[in-house]
Amino acid sequence: MRHGKRIGVWLVGARGSVATTVIAGAAALGGGLTPPVGCVTERPGLRELPMPAFDALVFGGHDIVGTPLPKRAEALAEAGVLPGHLLRQVTGELEAADREIATGAGPVREGTAAPQGADAAALAADISAFRHRHDLETVVVVNLSSTEEVCADREEFHSLDGLRRALETEPAVLPSSALYAYAAFTAGCSFIDFTPSTGARLPALRELAEQRGLPYTGRDGKTGETLVKSALAPMFVHRALRVRSWSGTNLLGGGDGATLEQPEAALSKTESKTRVLNEILGDGVEGTVHIDNVPALGEWKTAWDHISFEGFLGVPMTMQFTWQGCDSALAAPLVLDLVRLMALAAEAGESGPQEQFGFFFKDPEGSADPSLDAQYRALVEWAGRVSAR
Numbered sequence: 001m002r003h004g005k006r007i008g009v010w011l012v013g014a015r016g017s018v019a020t021t022v023i024a025g026a027a028a029l030g031g032g033l034t035p036p037v038g039c040v041t042e043r044p045g046l047r048e049l050p051m052p053a054f055d056a057l058v059f060g061g062h063d064i065v066g067t068p069l070p071k072r073a074e075a076l077a078e079a080g081v082l083p084g085h086l087l088r089q090v091t092g093e094l095e096a097a098d099r100e101i102a103t104g105a106g107p108v109r110e111g112t113a114a115p116q117g118a119d120a121a122a123l124a125a126d127i128s129a130f131r132h133r134h135d136l137e138t139v140v141v142v143n144l145s146s147t148e149e150v151c152a153d154r155e156e157f158h159s160l161d162g163l164r165r166a167l168e169t170e171p172a173v174l175p176s177s178a179l180y181a182y183a184a185f186t187a188g189c190s191f192i193d194f195t196p197s198t199g200a201r202l203p204a205l206r207e208l209a210e211q212r213g214l215p216y217t218g219r220d221g222k223t224g225e226t227l228v229k230s231a232l233a234p235m236f237v238h239r240a241l242r243v244r245s246w247s248g249t250n251l252l253g254g255g256d257g258a259t260l261e262q263p264e265a266a267l268s269k270t271e272s273k274t275r276v277l278n279e280i281l282g283d284g285v286e287g288t289v290h291i292d293n294v295p296a297l298g299e300w301k302t303a304w305d306h307i308s309f310e311g312f313l314g315v316p317m318t319m320q321f322t323w324q325g326c327d328s329a330l331a332a333p334l335v336l337d338l339v340r341l342m343a344l345a346a347e348a349g350e351s352g353p354q355e356q357f358g359f360f361f362k363d364p365e366g367s368a369d370p371s372l373d374a375q376y377r378a379l380v381e382w383a384g385r386v387s388a389r
Contacts, residue, residue: 007052007343008139010127010189012180014061014101017254017299018144018194020072020094021081021332023059027093028086029336030055038333040359041340045380049387051340060100060130062123062180069098079299081328102126116174117167123183131187138346140339141184141191143177143218146259148197150268151175156204160211163204178202181216185209190342193218194335196268200353201365210352215345217338217354220272220362223330224323225250225303229273230372232321233280242310246277247287249304253297256327261293272363279370301327334360348386356382 011019028034030053036042041051073094076082131139156166156173163182166173174182177197184191185200185208193199193216200209200216209216222230225248236243250273252260260269270289277285307319338360345354358364359375369375 005052005137006056006058006134007339008131008134008136009057009059009061009339010130010139010141010184011059011061012141012143012177013063013145014059014097015063015065015067015069015072016144017072017076017081017328018331018335019061019063020069020076021328022144022335023069023094023097024073024076024082024087024090025332026054026057026059026336027090030057031089033086033089036333038330039337040334040379041337046383049341049344049383051344054336057336057339058100058134058136059097060102061097062102062126064103066103069094069101076299076328081299081326100130114171115168116171116179117164120167120174120179120183120186123180124187127183127187127189131189138343139187139189140342140346141180141187141189142335142339143180143191143193143195143197143199144335145176145180145195145197146255147195147269148175148177149262150271151178151198157202158204160204160207163202174198174202178205181205182208185212185214185216188212188214190214190346191216191218192335192338192342194221194331194338196220196272196363206352213349213351215342215350215352215354217342217357218361218363218365220269221331221334222360222362223327223334224301224325225305226273226276226362227372228305228321228323230276230280230370230375233277234371234373236309237280243281243285244308244310244316245286246281246305246307248273248289248306250289250291251294251297251302252291252327253293253295253301254299254327256301257293257295257297260291275363276370299326299328301325344386348389 013019070091073082073087077084077087156162175198177199181191181200191200196219199218273289303323305321309317311317353365355366356378359379
């Protein structure tokens with residue numbers, strides 16, 4: 001079942017690899033040019049929900065990069081991410097979305113003395129203008145920008161009144177991801193953080209979302225190595241096998257590799273990747289997660305994991321796996337899933353953090369069970385409740 005309402009999708013980092021793949025993919029799916037491989041919302045139990053159709057999604061966003069989307073898509077086609085024959089058939093949709101991207105917009109006035117509230121108001125105005133320009137039912141804001149360093153706690157983050165006072169008087173209060181969440185809620189829009197950055201995970205922002213009756217979800221899309229961990233780790237628990245160590249090495253190219261080469265940015269990523277093992281196996285498991293930048297890999301990534309465990313009578317054993325994939329192609333269908341589900345959640349009157357979407361994230365807020373199967377069951381159960389209303 002699909003409703004005919006048009007839904008806006010405002011992408012932060014709208015000309016990045018993931019965002020470009022999202023826009024091209026939505027056009028291809030909406031035009032019936034490709035099957036919905038990788039789209040969880042097209043599985044039984046979810047596809048019956050009254051979600052917006054792929055061709056009902058209207059795209060816009062912010063980016064500091066000026067490369068037009070069709071050119072960005074051509075580069076992805078050359079890298080093997082987008083099929084060349086498909087690219088030619090979605091050029092019109094890419095051009096239309098590109099006209100809705102505010103280039104150079106965002107919280108970029110670093111070093112100025114202007115209060116940050118002015119930036120938040122400008123971002124919210126851009127989102128609201130996009131909504132009115134296209135007469136959209138609602139807008140879902142999705143953060144796909146580069147990973148930030150871990151945000152230090154501040155007293156102002158714990159109450160909405162305190163945060164508003166700080167934004168009116170100080171030039172640098174919120175990290176960019178949180179500023180976008182604040183702007184989204186101010187504009188009356190739901191928010192998805194597909195990155196490990198702060199996003200909406202501040203008490204003051206939760207207060208604002210709940211005050212406005214808006215849903216949000218995140219953080220850090222679960223697309224590769226951690227997806228395997230969340231499915232594999234419960235096996236050791238269920239079979240009463242003792243895991244002694246679990247170490248992983250991640251080799252990344254492209255923009256992610258360059259960003260995560262910085263220790264400050266990599267910290268939030270490694271923390272979210274480690275979380276699932278700690279919650280499933282406990283804190284006594286040795287091992288670390290390494291992230292290395294390998295520019296030659298381009299849009300592709302490789303993860304290698306080594307697991308040591310004990311069997312009956314303490315017999316030592318090992319397991320290894322290698323995951324190789326294209327992060328943009330893995331992430332894009334999940335972003336489309338989340339947009340459709342978030343639009344439904346907003347229409348159903350949900351507000352605050354949406355725990356039922358923990359299936360999609362490495363570090364979900366409030367998700368009780370980090371195992372993939374349990375998270376999927378929670379998602380389908382929520383879908384059943386929504387359908388029954």
